[in-house]
Amino acid sequence: MKVLIVHAHPEPKSFTAALRDQAVATLEAQGHEVQVSDLYAMNWNPVASADDFSSRENPEYLVYALEQRLGVKSQSLAPDIRQELDKLLWADLLILNFPIFWFSAPAMLKGWIDRVLVSGICYGGKRFYDQGGLSGKKALVTVTLGGREHMFGDGAIHGPLEDMLRPILRGTLAYVGFDVLEPFVAWHVPYISDEARKEFLTSYQQRLEHLSDDQPMQFPRLAQFDEALYPLPV
Amino acid sequence: MKVLIVHAHPEPKSFTAALRDQAVATLEAQGHEVQVSDLYAMNWNPVASADDFSSRENPEYLVYALEQRLGVKSQSLAPDIRQELDKLLWADLLILNFPIFWFSAPAMLKGWIDRVLVSGICYGGKRFYDQGGLSGKKALVTVTLGGREHMFGDGAIHGPLEDMLRPILRGTLAYVGFDVLEPFVAWHVPYISDEARKEFLTSYQQRLEHLSDDQPMQFPRLAQFDEALYPLPV
Numbered sequence: 260m261k262v263l264i265v266h267a268h269p270e271p272k273s274f275t276a277a278l279r280d281q282a283v284a285t286l287e288a289q290g291h292e293v294q295v296s297d298l299y300a301m302n303w304n305p306v307a308s309a310d311d312f313s314s315r316e317n318p319e320y321l322v323y324a325l326e327q328r329l330g331v332k333s334q335s336l337a338p339d340i341r342q343e344l345d346k347l348l349w350a351d352l353l354i355l356n357f358p359i360f361w362f363s364a365p366a367m368l369k370g371w372i373d374r375v376l377v378s379g380i381c382y383g384g385k386r387f388y389d390q391g392g393l394s395g396k397k398a399l400v401t402v403t404l405g406g407r408e409h410m411f412g413d414g415a416i417h418g419p420l421e422d423m424l425r426p427i428l429r430g431t432l433a434y435v436g437f438d439v440l441e442p443f444v445a446w447h448v449p450y451i452s453d454e455a456r457k458e459f460l461t462s463y464q465q466r467l468e469h470l471s472d473d474q475p476m477q478f479p480r481l482a483q484f485d486e487a488l489y490p491l492p493v
Numbered sequence: 494m495k496v497l498i499v500h501a502h503p504e505p506k507s508f509t510a511a512l513r514d515q516a517v518a519t520l521e522a523q524g525h526e527v528q529v530s531d532l533y534a535m536n537w538n539p540v541a542s543a544d545d546f547s548s549r550e551n552p553e554y555l556v557y558a559l560e561q562r563l564g565v566k567s568q569s570l571a572p573d574i575r576q577e578l579d580k581l582l583w584a585d586l587l588i589l590n591f592p593i594f595w596f597s598a599p600a601m602l603k604g605w606i607d608r609v610l611v612s613g614i615c616y617g618g619k620r621f622y623d624q625g626g627l628s629g630k631k632a633l634v635t636v637t638l639g640g641r642e643h644m645f646g647d648g649a650i651h652g653p654l655e656d657m658l659r660p661i662l663r664g665t666l667a668y669v670g671f672d673v674l675e676p677f678v679a680w681h682v683p684y685i686s687d688e689a690r691k692e693f694l695t696s697y698q699q700r701l702e703h704l705s706d707d708q709p710m711q712f713p714r715l716a717q718f719d720e721a722l723y724p725l726p727v
Contacts, residue, residue, distance in 0.1 A: 269541055269555055306503075306600060307503055307599060307600065308503045320504060322683055323504075360607050361607065362668075363603070363660040363664070364603075365603075365607060366540060367539075367540055369597070369600040372595050373595065388650075416722050417663075417713075418659075423659060425659060430595055431596070434596075488641075489643060490649065490650070
């Protein structure tokens with residue numbers, strides 16, 4: 260398997276980075292090929308803008324997704340985007356590895372999503388959800404957070420973590436066609452012992468060693484909707 | 494009322510910008526004071542990093558929220574953050590005005606949230622949700638998107654838009670104490686006529702003129718949970 264890990268954490272020595280390193284070691288030991296995009300180390304530019312296109316279909320008025328579509332054809336996408344896109348297309352498994360900031364991804368990673376998941380390749384027209392441009396690939400979200408596990412779930416103060424992560428799990432990864440696996444979550448990280456952190460690393464290793472057994476999460480399929488995307492009778 | 498509009502769109506002539514201008518005109522005509530943070534025009538830096546603190550409690554290891562807390566006290570927050578924070582604290586109403594990118598905010602705006610909603614002022618310890626540091630203020634999310642209205646809601650292909658916006662509405666704005674109003678949504682914007690756009694502007698104007706009648710959305714209250722944040726019996 261070819262694996263791309265996209266990592267975004269402002270502290271190079273973070274536990275989130277230890278999870279990234281655990282993933283690299285575990286997956287390589289299994290014979291997989293691994294590439295890492297360490298967005299902070301790369302000084303990644305997260306801002307989607309007109310500068311992302313060396314030439315524009317419409318220089319007067321920017322419709323970002325439209326310019327992405329044309330940029331793919333005319334090879335006018337910025338080199339940093341094209342490089343990440345090539346890694347993404349190379350990979351069979353994408354791991355997004357990040358600390359939860361405001362119940363979602365840090366801006367650094369959000370900007371990777373905004374710029375790299377280009378229209379025309381990753382999605383477009385009726386190519387989304389199970390028909391998405393990246394269908395056949397798997398995605399795993401690996402997160403660290405400050406909250407405790409009992410603060411998430413039905414009836415818990417923040418509700419289910421999967422509901423908070425819905426724009427990423429469903430609105431992004433499932434949307435472009437990935438088989439999305441259940442997130443791996445390390446809870447309460449800033450406050451726990453080294454021992455507890457080691458237990459998370461061990462359980463992550465075990466998870467990764469058996470990833471092929473994982474059943475993907477369930478999301479809508481286009482066949483459940485008509486041409487105008489109204490739901491069909493069940 | 495004092496109003497801060499935080500606007501993030503890569504195209505200065507966008508319809509999203511027209512909504513911003515409509516809000517400024519409508520609110521000023523009612524006698525409110527309005528400030529606008531136009532993040533693209535300001536060349537806002539969306540990346541939370543060690544550079545956000547002129548001095549650090551722990552220069553060896555960055556825990557971002559902890560340094561925010563200490564940075565507030567020692568006045569070591571970066572000037573761009575402090576300036577936005579002062580606008581936020583000045584405002585009675587915050588409007589986040591943006592195009593939906595991947596069912597959430599563009600990275601530019603996510604980075605305003607990551608950097609400006611500092612721990613120690615906006616939240617911290619048991620000060621969150623109805624006890625949040627910004628309680629007493631109102632927040633409105635105004636968004637443009639490409640999808641049609643029938644693609645959102647129960648049973649619709651993307652589910653309710655409010656569920657996709659949960660990390661922002663609940664996990665961010667309600668979390669820091671805002672009374673969060675129902676989002677204002679302009680659907681299918683890239684594809685609609687000038688006439689249809691004008692109708693959205695008119696309906697936005699009417700919404701803003703009667704904003705004080707709006708009932709805030711319902712979110713958890715800390716009194717529903719015990720000291721360890723387990724739910725109390727109903």
